Amino acid sequence: MVRRAAVAAVLVGTVNVALAQSNGLDGRLATPLNSLVATMYPELDALYKDLHAHPELAFGETRTATRLAREMRTLGFEVTENVGKTGVVAMYRNGPGPTIMVRTDMDGLPMEEKTSLPYASKTQTTWNGRETFVAHSCGHDVHMASWVGAARALVAMREKWRGTLMFVAQPAEEIGAGARAMLADGLFTRFPKPDTALALHTNPRPYGTVSYSVGPMTSAASSFEILFKGRGGHGSAPNKALDPIIIASRFVMDVQTVTSREKDPMAFGVITVGAFQAGSSGNIIPDSAVLRGTIRAYDSGVRTLLADGVRRVARASAIAAAAPEPEITIADNGYGVVNSDTVVARVEAALQSGLGKDKVARTRPLTTSEDFAEYGSEGVPLMFFLVGVFDPEEVSASNKSGGKPLYFNHSPYFAPVPEPSIKTGVTAMSLAVLSLLATP
Known part of the structure; x- marks a missing residue:
């Protein structure tokens, strides 16, 4: 705990010195943010690989939730566990301003991983009355590492914003029940109802890129x-x-x-x-x-x-x-996720400025489904965006006639490239949150 606190102090000092040279949320913010993300990445990589190797199924994410709760308490968040069975709510108040919710999902899938990665999951459990392997073949481990990284970055940058961070680790996304369980357990009554909710998801696109739609985003x-x-x-x-x-x-x-x-x-x-x-x-x-x-x-x-x-x-x-x-x-x-045009407009400008216009694009809605939509049904404006996780050259080759198809989410061979994927996830989510918070 002492070592982690010391690391956090160094990160805060590093980013504040750099940010002192930056004015507002523009392209100049990308340099200190990238430096901060690079400094914290080794610990995020270790977190990612630990979560990848130890996946848990819907409403059984006890080890996962405990790990995430510990990470957030170390950063100074006020943490409540067991919301909606295994969910975690972490609050960080930094003066008057909007409340921005950032959601990550936690659950794995009842399937065997076949990637042969050194940190591949070998976890097995009982599911629906039978033994099954468990794997993070939908990228929720990338989501969680990016979630923790964004929380670290935003705490380190707290002199640049005002408002409240509401970081939610949600169970049971894969069965479409986790968001409802957290709402039924008082997510928006025991805790502040957010002004905006954000979430990201891995996608078989080039790493370093972010994409989203305006209006319908999922089915x-x-x-x-x-x-x-x-x-x-x-x-x-x-x-x-x-x-x-x-x-x-x-x-x-x-x-x-x-x-x-x-x-x-x-x-x-x-x-x-x-x-x-x-x-x-x-x-x-x-x-x-x-x-x-x-x-x-x-x-x-x-x-x-x-x-x-x-x-x-x-x-x-x-x-x-x-x-x-x-x-x-x-x-x-x-429901289907519907991205708010107002939220997208603000976040889009920050992403283009911070990541580069060539790395940010609007896309068609996904045919997949996401229970992140449940928060929108409560009247909260949403933005759900995608982070690419594959080598750009492999993606380009796949898109050519006769190219090898990429492994999609839920494939036993789905294997994001961790470092560029997580770094982009942290940077993009940090920029998105900053674009919606008040400035001092």
């Missing part, structure tokens, strides 16, 4: 689970059984006509079946099959149309086989 999502019922029997006598695998397979194929023939082709919408579970042996026809999937759309009307189609096709598939009616559960997992 809204629903999850579904369908239990198809049949009658078990011997594989040699299918006529004496009622095969639920055939019924479920028909559904998987036919449900795609809802998006290709019922949805407006100009409107985004997708139905994906991601899990198909049935049977135990090649010579046994099981008595049931379970499918799990997602529905995604930007528009609520499109999402409703797709959900109705899932129900209708599932029932039709069972009727075609003279099978019992399936059990269908569809749950809305959250």
Whole structure:
């Protein structure tokens, strides 16, 4: 603790000397900020690799949350743990001014990492009644390291701003339940309701770059689970059984006509079946099959149309086989993230000035979903932006005809390049927060 405090004091001294030569939030701020980030990076690298090697699943992020809480207390934040089960809220007050929320997600994914990195996760746990590996294959470890780094930078730069930092470490983003859990536990009543909320996410784009959209940034999502019922029997006598695998397979194929023939082709919408579970042996026809999937759309009307189609096709598939009616559960997992045009305008100017216009770009909305949108549903203006994590040359080669595809988030081979990715994340988030805080 003494060593960490000494390091923090050195960082504060270093940045204040440099900032004394800088006036306002312009390009000149980038030099002292970059120097500060370079000084702190070795510890952020160690933090990142520790988090990467020890991922935890939704609402089980106890080790992760404890580590992040400790980091924030060292910086002088007032920290509250166990908000929304495993969430962390860290407050830093620095005079009158806006309250800016910075969110990071914490949870990993129930999958095996296959990157062969020296710090690759080998963690295993029980999930949904079965043993599974756990991996940070969506980049939440990069998010957390950037979150801690931005907090360090902003505390070191506290003479340049006024207001309140509200750093939130949220659980269970991957299952779309963490934001709701924290809100239900009083995130905006026990603590100040922020004037703006910010979050970043890794993306398979060139490292050193930041991108975002104005307006819709992610899709809204629903999850579904369908239990198809049949009658078990011997594989040699299918006529004496009622095969639920055939019924479920028909559904998987036919449900795609809802998006290709019922949805407006100009409107985004997708139905994906991601899990198909049935049977135990090649010579046994099981008595049931379970499918799990997602529905995604930007528009609520499109999402409703797709959900109705899932129900209708599932029932039709069972009727075609003279099978019992399936059990269908569809749950809305959250809204789409909508970036505030006012917030984007202010942050964009700071990012372009601090990172360079060639490193900052507007992009199309993502087809993925994010429960960061829940905070927007409470009336808080949002900005969600992307940080590139791959070698620019690899990205360029991939974009050429016949190029090797890049590994996307949730791939077992997803492997961000840590140093430039985290440094950009820290710098971009620090600039974004500074652009929204009051100046002394």
